[in-house]
Amino acid sequence: MAKTLDINGKSYSVEAAPDTPLLWVLRDELGLTGAKYGCGVGQCGACTVHLNGVAVRSCQTPIAALDGVKVTTIEGLEGLHPLQAAWVEADVPQCGYCQSGQIMSAAALLARTPKPTDADITDAMNGNICRCGCYQRIRAAIKAAAAKAPASATAAA
Amino acid sequence: MNAPVKGFSPTRPSRREMLVISAATAGGALLVGCSPANLLSIGADDHFGPFGPFLRIEPDGAVTVVSKHIEFGQGNHAGLAAMVAEELDADWDKVKVVQAPANTKVYANLGMGFQGTGGSSAIANSWPQLRNVGAATRAMFVTAAADRWKVPAGEITVKNSVVSHSSGKSATFGELVADAAKVAPPKDPTLKDPKTFTLIGTDRVRRKDAAAKSRGQARFTQDVHMPNMLVAMVAHSPRFGGKVKSFDASAAKKVPGVVDVFQIPTGVAVVANNTWAAHQGRDTLKVEWNDDKAETRSTDAILASYHALASGQAQPSGEMKWQTFDSHGAGAPPQGGKVVEAGFDFPYLAHAAMEPMNCVAEIGGGKNKLTFGSQIPSMDQLNTGMIVGALPGSVQIETLFAGGSYGRRANFKSDYVSECVHVAKHVGGGRPVKLVWTREDDMTGGYYRPMVHHAVKVTLDADGFPAAWCHRIVTQSIMKGSPIGGGKLDESAVEGVMGSPYLKATPVVDGQVILPDSPVTVLWWRSVGATHSAFVMEHMVDQLARAAGKDPVEYRKALYAKAGDSRRLAVLNLALDKAGPAPADGWTRGVAVHECFNTVVAQIAEVKLVDGAPKVGRVVTAVDCGIAVSPDQIAAQMEGGTCFGLSAAMFGRITLKDGVVEQKNFDGYRVLRMTEAPTVETYILPSRAKPSGVGEPGTPVIGPAVANALLAITGKPTRSLPFVTSA
Numbered sequence: 001m002a003k004t005l006d007i008n009g010k011s012y013s014v015e016a017a018p019d020t021p022l023l024w025v026l027r028d029e030l031g032l033t034g035a036k037y038g039c040g041v042g043q044c045g046a047c048t049v050h051l052n053g054v055a056v057r058s059c060q061t062p063i064a065a066l067d068g069v070k071v072t073t074i075e076g077l078e079g080l081h082p083l084q085a086a087w088v089e090a091d092v093p094q095c096g097y098c099q100s101g102q103i104m105s106a107a108a109l110l111a112r113t114p115k116p117t118d119a120d121i122t123d124a125m126n127g128n129i130c131r132c133g134c135y136q137r138i139r140a141a142i143k144a145a146a147a148k149a150p151a152s153a154t155a156a157a
Numbered sequence: 158m159n160a161p162v163k164g165f166s167p168t169r170p171s172r173r174e175m176l177v178i179s180a181a182t183a184g185g186a187l188l189v190g191c192s193p194a195n196l197l198s199i200g201a202d203d204h205f206g207p208f209g210p211f212l213r214i215e216p217d218g219a220v221t222v223v224s225k226h227i228e229f230g231q232g233n234h235a236g237l238a239a240m241v242a243e244e245l246d247a248d249w250d251k252v253k254v255v256q257a258p259a260n261t262k263v264y265a266n267l268g269m270g271f272q273g274t275g276g277s278s279a280i281a282n283s284w285p286q287l288r289n290v291g292a293a294t295r296a297m298f299v300t301a302a303a304d305r306w307k308v309p310a311g312e313i314t315v316k317n318s319v320v321s322h323s324s325g326k327s328a329t330f331g332e333l334v335a336d337a338a339k340v341a342p343p344k345d346p347t348l349k350d351p352k353t354f355t356l357i358g359t360d361r362v363r364r365k366d367a368a369a370k371s372r373g374q375a376r377f378t379q380d381v382h383m384p385n386m387l388v389a390m391v392a393h394s395p396r397f398g399g400k401v402k403s404f405d406a407s408a409a410k411k412v413p414g415v416v417d418v419f420q421i422p423t424g425v426a427v428v429a430n431n432t433w434a435a436h437q438g439r440d441t442l443k444v445e446w447n448d449d450k451a452e453t454r455s456t457d458a459i460l461a462s463y464h465a466l467a468s469g470q471a472q473p474s475g476e477m478k479w480q481t482f483d484s485h486g487a488g489a490p491p492q493g494g495k496v497v498e499a500g501f502d503f504p505y506l507a508h509a510a511m512e513p514m515n516c517v518a519e520i521g522g523g524k525n526k527l528t529f530g531s532q533i534p535s536m537d538q539l540n541t542g543m544i545v546g547a548l549p550g551s552v553q554i555e556t557l558f559a560g561g562s563y564g565r566r567a568n569f570k571s572d573y574v575s576e577c578v579h580v581a582k583h584v585g586g587g588r589p590v591k592l593v594w595t596r597e598d599d600m601t602g603g604y605y606r607p608m609v610h611h612a613v614k615v616t617l618d619a620d621g622f623p624a625a626w627c628h629r630i631v632t633q634s635i636m637k638g639s640p641i642g643g644g645k646l647d648e649s650a651v652e653g654v655m656g657s658p659y660l661k662a663t664p665v666v667d668g669q670v671i672l673p674d675s676p677v678t679v680l681w682w683r684s685v686g687a688t689h690s691a692f693v694m695e696h697m698v699d700q701l702a703r704a705a706g707k708d709p710v711e712y713r714k715a716l717y718a719k720a721g722d723s724r725r726l727a728v729l730n731l732a733l734d735k736a737g738p739a740p741a742d743g744w745t746r747g748v749a750v751h752e753c754f755n756t757v758v759a760q761i762a763e764v765k766l767v768d769g770a771p772k773v774g775r776v777v778t779a780v781d782c783g784i785a786v787s788p789d790q791i792a793a794q795m796e797g798g799t800c801f802g803l804s805a806a807m808f809g810r811i812t813l814k815d816g817v818v819e820q821k822n823f824d825g826y827r828v829l830r831m832t833e834a835p836t837v838e839t840y841i842l843p844s845r846a847k848p849s850g851v852g853e854p855g856t857p858v859i860g861p862a863v864a865n866a867l868l869a870i871t872g873k874p875t876r877s878l879p880f881v882t883s884a
C-alpha cells in the first residue's frame with residue numbers, strides 16, 4: 001500500500017504495510033541510514049528521529065501514525081548543526097553507532113531548552129545508550145553547543 | 158631489523174617488496190612468511206603503489222594512510238595515521254585514513270602473525286612498522302627533491318607536506334610525488350628521536366572520523382545496501398548446543414517479502430527482500446529443537462558446581478583437571494597468623510555492542526566476498542574458505558566501521574560470519590546477503606565472558622603481610638579449541654592473578670585453575686582475564702589491609718616494594734597526587750591498580766551509596782602506556798573503558814534458566830546510562846618506553862575501586878558481581 005511521508009522537507013511515497021516501523025522504511029526503503037537499529041524495543045535510542053521536532057524512537061513508530069507529521073532525521077539537520085560542530089570539537093564519537101541518536105535527542109533538547117541544566121541533559125539523554133561510554137563528552141558537547149547559542153535561539157531541528 | 162624474510166626473493170627485491178620487508182621486519186618481529194601467513198596469502202592481491210601497502214600519496218598531495226586495524230571506537234586510526242604522518246612530516250590536517258582489505262601477508266598484526274585487531278595491540282605492533290613507512294617515504298621525497306634541484310639531500314627539510322631547500326626552493330608532496338615514486342626506498346630509514354616529535358603526543362592527534370560519525374555518514378555493516386541484496390535472519394536454538402529437529406516454514410513463507418526459508422548448520426534461515434520482512438518471517442517460523450547435547454542447567458546450578466570443585470566437595474571428572482599456574486615457596490604458613498578467606502563470583506557477560514552482529518556475503522558466480530566489520534580478517538577468510546571450498550587468501554574482505562565489538566567480533570569460529578556465508582552459499586550466484594542479528598539474537602547468542610569463581614585464602618605474617626596465598630579459579634576456557642590455544646595452560650583464565658605483584662611478594666603461593674566445559678560459548682570480553690582477576694586481587698588486597706589494620710594505599714606500596722614493581726608504584730603515586738585532598742562530605746574513595754596488555758592503570762573512585770546502590774562521581778585515572786601517541790584518545794579510552802567496566806560491575810549479568818538465556822534485550826540486560834556515568838579525569842605518566850595499548854586496560858580497574866569504597870563505607874566486602882541485582 002502506498003503511503004506518503006514528509007521526511008526532511010521532502011515528500012516520499014513508500015510501499016509498505018502500515019504497521020512497518022518508520023526505522024525500517026528509512027533504512028531499507030529510502031536509504032536514510034543515519035538512524036540506527038540498536039534494540040528494536042525503544043530501549044537504546046539509536047533510532048531517534050524528530051516527529052514535529054520531538055525526539056521519538058523510530059523503531060516504535062509505525063508509519064501509519066505519520067499522517068501530517070514532519071519527520072526529521074540526522075540527514076535533515078541543516079548545515080553543520082552546532083551540536084555536530086561541538087561533537088567534532090570534543091571528539092565525542094568512539095564507534096559512532098549510537099551518535100546519530102544521541103545528536104537527535106540533544107537537538108530536540110536544545111530546541112526546547114536552549115540553556116539546559118545538568119539535570120535537563122540527563123533527563124533528555126538517559127534513553128540513549130552509548131556502549132562505548134562517551135557520556136561525559138556528550139554532556140560536555142551539549143553544554144558547549146548551548147553556551148554558543150543565544151539564550152532565545154531555537155536550534156535547527 | 159635485517160633478519161631475512163622467507164617468502165621473498167633473496168636477490169634484489171623490488172621496490173614494493175622492500176617497503177613490505179622493512180615494514181614487516183621493523184622491531185625484530187618476523188612474521189610475514191610464517192606458515193599461517195603463507196596459507197592465508199595464497200591468492201591474495203599484492204599490487205600496491207610506490208609507497209607500499211600502508212601509504213598512498215596522490216598527485217594533488219593528498220596523503221592516505223591504510224590501516225590494517227579495524228576502527229570500532231578505539232581511536233586507533235588516529236594514532237596509526239599520526240605515526241606515519243610524524244615521520245613523513247605530512248600536513249596532518251590533510252591526512253586521511255582508510256581501512257585495509259584482508260591480506261594476511263602484508264597486513265598481519267606483528268604481534269599475532271595474522272591480520273587481526275585485539276589485545277590492545279594496534280598501536281603497539283604498528284609502532285616501528287608505520288614509523289618506518291613514513292620515514293622511508295620521506296627519504297624518497299628528499300632524494301627526489303635533491304635530484305631535481307641538484308643539491309645535497311642533507312640540506313633539505315620537510316614540513317607540513319612541503320619539501321624545502323635552504324636556497325628557498327620548495328615543492329609540495331603533490332609536485333614531487335611522480336619523481337619520489339621512482340626512488341628506491343631506503344632499507345633502514347632513519348627514525349626521529351621521539352624528543353623531536355611535533356605531532357605524536359600532542360592534542361592535535363584527533364579522530365579523523367568524528368565528522369562522519371556525527372552526521373550519520375559513517376558506513377557500518379548495518380548500512381550496506383547492494384542491488385538485489387537479500388536480508389537474512391536465522392532462528393537459533395534457545396539452548397546452547399541445541400539442534401534443529403524439524404521446522405514448519407509455511408506461515409513464514411506467506412509473509413510478504415520473504416523469499417526463502419531453509420536450514421543451515423546453526424538453525425533455520427529466513428531470507429527476504431528487506432529487514433522487516435525477514436524479522437516477521439523469522440518470528441512466524443515454528444522450529445522444534447533437539448536438546449540432547451544442549452546445556453539445560455541454570456546458571457545457579459553451574460555456579461554451584463564451580464563452588465563444589467573449588468572447595469573440594471566435588472572431584473574433577475572427564476578431561477577436567479586442576480592445573481597449577483603459580484607455585485612457589487614451601488612450608489607451612491606461620492602458626493597463629495591471621496587468615497583471610499574470600500570467594501568471588503562473576504556472571505556471564507554479553508558484549509552487547511551497539512551494532513548487533515551482522516555481515517554481508519556474496520558467494521558464488523566467481524565471487525567470494527565479505528563486507529562487514531571484520532576484526533580478524535585472516536580467520537574470517539579461513540573459515541569462509543573452508544565453507545565455500547576456496548583458498549582463504551582469495552576470499553575478499555572489505556572491512557567497514559563496526560558499532561563496537563569489545564572482543565565480540567574476534568571469533569576464531571567466525572560464528573556469525575560463517576552463518577552468513579552458509580546462507581549466501583545456499584542463495585548462490587554471488588547474490589549479496591546481509592545477515593542481521595536482532596538485539597535478542599545478539600544478547601542470547603553466547604560467546605560471553607565466562608562465568609568465574611575464585612576462592613582465595615591468605616595467611617598473614619606477624620607484620621600483616623601475606624605469608625601464604627592459596628588461590629583456586631574455576632571457569633570455562635576461552636582458548637580451548639582455538640587455533641592459537643595450543644598451550645597447556647589457558648592463560649586468559651588466570652592472567653592478572655598469575656604475575657600479580659601481590660603473589661610475587663608472598664613467600665608461599667599455591668595457585669590452581671580448573672576449566673569445566675559447557676555448551677555455553679565463551680569469548681574474550683574487553684580486558685579478558687583482568688575482568689575478574691583485577692577485581693579479585695584489588696579487592697582482596699583491601700581486605701588484607703583491613704585485617705592487618707593498615708591503610709590500603711600504604712599496604713599496596715609496601716607490597717609493590719617487596720615485589721620490585723616500580724611501575725605500579727609510580728602510577729599509583731600519580732593518581733594520588735592528582736586526586737588531591739579528601740573529597741567533599743558524603744563521598745568515599747576506593748583505590749585500585751592493575752596492569753594488563755603492558756599498560757598500568759590506577760584509579761581512585763569517589764563513591765556514595767544512594768538507595769543501597771553505589772553512585773560513582775569523580776574517577777581520577779593515572780595511566781602508564783609508554784609514549785602517548787594520542788593523549789586525547791588515551792583519555793577517551795580511559796573514559797569509555799571505565800564506563801564499560803562500571804556497567805558490568807553495576808548491572809552486567811547473563812543468567813540461564815534451564816539453559817535458556819533470561820536477558821533478551823537492554824530491558825533485561827541493564828547497561829550504564831548517562832545517569833550513572835562517572836566523571837573520569839585522565840593523567841598520563843610521562844614515558845620514553847614504546848607505546849602499549851589503551852583499549853582494554855581502562856576497563857577492569859573501576860569495579861574493584863568501587864568495591865573498595867563500598868568496603869570502607871559499609872565494612873562489608875563484595876562477594877559477587879554485579880553490585881545491583883534488582884531489575
Ligand code: FES
Nearest residue numbers: 038039040045059
Ligand atoms: S532501536 Fe529504537 S530504541 Fe533501540
Ligand code: FES
Nearest residue numbers: 095096130131132
Ligand atoms: S560511540 Fe559507540 S555506542 Fe556510542
